[in-house]
Amino acid sequence: MKRISLKITILALILGLALFGALMAGCEKPAPVDGPDEPMEESVIIIGTTDKVTDLDPGEAYDFYTWEIFQNISAGLLTYEPGTTELVPGLAEEWPEVSDDGTEYTFKLREGLTFSDGTPFNAEVVKFSIDRVITTKGDPSWLVDDFVDSVEVVDEYTVKFILKDTFAYFPSLVASVPYFPVSPNIYPADEVVTDPSELVAIGPYKVESFVREVELVLVKNPDYYGEPAKNDKIIMKYFKDATTMRLAVEKGEIDIAWKTLNPTDIADLKGNPDLKVVEAAGAYIRYLCFVCNGDPFSDKILREAVACALDRTSVAEKIFLNTVEPLYSMVPIGMWSHTDSFEETWGEYNVEKAKELLAELGYNEENPFTFELWYTPTHYGDTESDMALILKQGLEATGVMKVELKSAEWGSYVDNFDIGNMGAFLLGWYPDYIDPDNYTSPFALSTASDSMGIFYQDPVMDEYLLGAQVKTKMKDRTALYEDAQDYWAMEVPTAPIFQGKLILVTQPDIAGIKVAPTMIFNYKTVYRE
């Protein structure tokens, strides 16, 4: 080996040292509790999410995450008590007055409130906001348009909603984001605003800054009518994917990892003594739909047989590592009227019963029942193909079924609803409003079922569901929904599979997190111990 030039050696050494020094300096040690440049007194909480912000317009946004932003910077006339599904007055002073026939709701508004841009909050603004949603015809506008006929300004602080019919669950609609009042300065009456020039607030937080896909910074709103937030600042960091977020919370770069971590990462982090895991029942459900007016699933017995052989536990354990809960009814666990109808009728995973049912129709080991099981590979995350595989194995374990897995990208998948060529297909649901009606009618009500590609028509089911829509007493509605669920288990227009849990991983000094099946995360209750 010849002598290496002295100059080159020295250069290399210096470069190496410099690089090494730079790396050590940039190396992440668990950072101090506050942000790098924050004064010690201010309490800042950093939350990470992989969700994306869509349109920052209550009349157009139709995803839970963008709704969450509005629920923290704004408020509805009615709102949920954090961590519960209990409705309480929000921007309204008190519970509304309801007319005898249930079609008129009169709200008395809180007085003396203004939006952060100075616009006064009053009945005019409420009417403007509701009319606006109807006019702009945004994605969620049906939540207003299908129910509200008109809004009347009774006086400066009293507003009346006149509905198209009796809807017992109207209060839960009012609590949803499309009904939130907006500032006319920023949101014109007839146009959707994806990126408002100013994110106006009237709720617990004001917006300090927002950079799409990077971060959202919220600060406590001193003009908030309710109890002030327990923290001063929230920084929302947007992550490209779940793995990056997992690493960030592990290294202490963020305080809370919110939606959505990989199930394997959650399971792994549960074993980490330096992190806390908070779990709550979610509102997200997954289920299998059948085309009820075509081949082969127009025969109810075949639907029942498939429902018996759904190995929900394997899906929950193997694919989702228990970050989801097996579900035995379309009405989610934790919602009033929920009963485990499918389990009660068929059991958890009943191979014998499935064989029995299929034997009735002449299917056996030599002549198995063959059908296609459809799924969409990316829309619900990349665990979908695994889930389809596990379900297929569970079904074929009966020995009398043969399943062919088919997939279609979301666009084609939705197209296929009308065509009706996917005999059995997997679907998911996030609620529009928190009421059993939203988990049942869209699938099994004869006027709605077709648009979901299910094509189910049954007068008995209609009686239950329509009846529950108009009855005003909780007791009556509960009874009807219980009947509906039991009937559902026999009819099986859809077969529930699992319900997602809401899981957050946090640093050990974070407390006060309250999440509920409403899927709402109110940042104001979070504090650092």
Place this chain on the structure above:
Amino acid sequence: MRSLLAYIITRLLLTIPMILILLTVVFLIVRVMPGDPVIAMLGPKGTPEMIEQMRHDLGLDKPIISFGLDNQYVDYLSDLLHGDLGVSTYYKVPVWEKIRLYFPATLELTIFGLMIAFFVGIFSGAFAAEKRKTVADYSIRLYGIAIYSIPIFWLGLMLQIIFGVWLEDITGGRFAFPIAGRISARISPEVITGLFVLDGIITGSWKQVTNSLFHLVLPAMTLGLVLSGIFVRLTRANMLDVLKSDYILSADARGIKRRKVVYRHALKNAFVPVLTMMGLQFAYLMAGAVLTETTFSWPGMGSYLVEAVHYRDFPAIQGTIIFIALLVASISLVVDIVYAFIDPRVRY
């Protein structure tokens, strides 16, 4: 000998039809995709009226191509001439905004990747040339062939495992290279050019500079190592030629130190072909960037393209590909001109 100017003009004229062809190919591919993007956007809750409205807004109800001017192809070309790349259907922001946001990340990654490829490639190639026919030479030659066969994303994953996960275990959780993202979530980066390291230097944020460099190590190494293969072989071949030349032999005879001769004169001569090779490798660089970005959750154009494909966001797919096509065409144009500048024999 033709003038440089004539060459430039000819070359430019040649580029235009090439770009047009690429744009047309992109248009054809993207418009024929199965799955209606409008229905994908609206979901099952979209009413037929909403679907019709959206189709009209996006100009999708016009015929794809026709004899007149009122068809999608013409719209497409005229939009491009105005610099309008459309609005991303999934993200709801103009595609150009997204590209502006994501491109600097890719640029930063590829710059550092190229630097590594350059250093590793050139110095190994030169070393191998000098040590001709020894074990070292054969090993380096084998490396040159083999590295090209390694799937770039696998190399990335292995580096993540070794220097991300295992290194952390070995050092008791105290030190490891980041395996995802461009910068720590704790830092809100100052953005001027979009190249975090540069921006950190400009704004004097030492933390930003070191943290970004730290995050760059593994992805840049992945990209750089795989690309170095071709540089190794090219440098070696060129160095061998140069080493045999009279110029070197006479310098040898004059007793100038061999090493000095090799690394100063020979390297300079081998430099030019490598430079042009860098330009030609640009296409491969882009492909490598796509795979590297996906592996390291690097928010660049590659990730954006892959996401757009998953969400059937056809304006985004179209826009990104057009951008890449223009980029590739420009780079090869520049490289050709530089080469013609240096070596007059090449001009037509």
Place this chain on the structure above:
Amino acid sequence: MMGKKHRAEWYIVVVGGVILTVIIFMSVFAPFLAPYDPLASVGDPFSPPCRDYIMGTNNLGFDVYSRILHGSRTILLISITAALFSATVGIPIGLMSGYYGGKLDRILALVMDSIYSFPGLILAIVMAAMLGPGVINISLAIAVIYVPTYFRMVRGQVLSVKEELYVEAARSIGARAVTVMVRYIFPNVIASLAVVFSLNVADAILTEAGLSYLGLGLPPDLPDWGIDLAKGKVFVPLGTWWIVTFPGLMITLVALSFTMIGEGLNEILNPRLKEH
């Protein structure tokens, strides 16, 4: 003549050939060699390599070794099919275009050059997304990228040989164009074709792996090394290295074997003028 002069190159070809043979053996006899069903949950998820599962199990408890064996079929099938597609299309077009010349030739050459200069993987991504999942579709998507390679090579040969005396002679005695192309011009091309084909397959392998890594195009029922890497990526922070190490190693070996064969042959058949 080959001989001592090219011993190193021959070693390279032979080694490449041996590796390839082993892998082909694996793929042909996969159902017999594999200890378990590659699509069945046979063990605890995330078992590290041990006596029962020599390459460990993945997140669903599938045996990695069995998946490796069966996966070799997928990758060989797709990449070789794609290369054959490309050759079948590129060679005739190149022959005809070069032979007939004229405006059509110039336009074709321009089109082919444009496609050639564009990053292949990216083109394949968009085509795969457009065509949808399936073995044939992916092969087609990949094939499109390489047509210009064959076109250019063949056309170049045609152009250089077209004016040779023996071709002139054949034409003057009235031989049909097809005959001239096939009997006189094409044989010149064969040697280079072997090289190009090998390198083409190597590249197609990497492209196919890349496409399935990005989630484009194969159903989950089909064991595939690229898909295993895609799924395995999520588990890297868990330290389950065996899920990604083995599939990637295999891809490298297969690509390497074809590359070695191609490069070795190249050095032998087209030696550089100066010795090295």
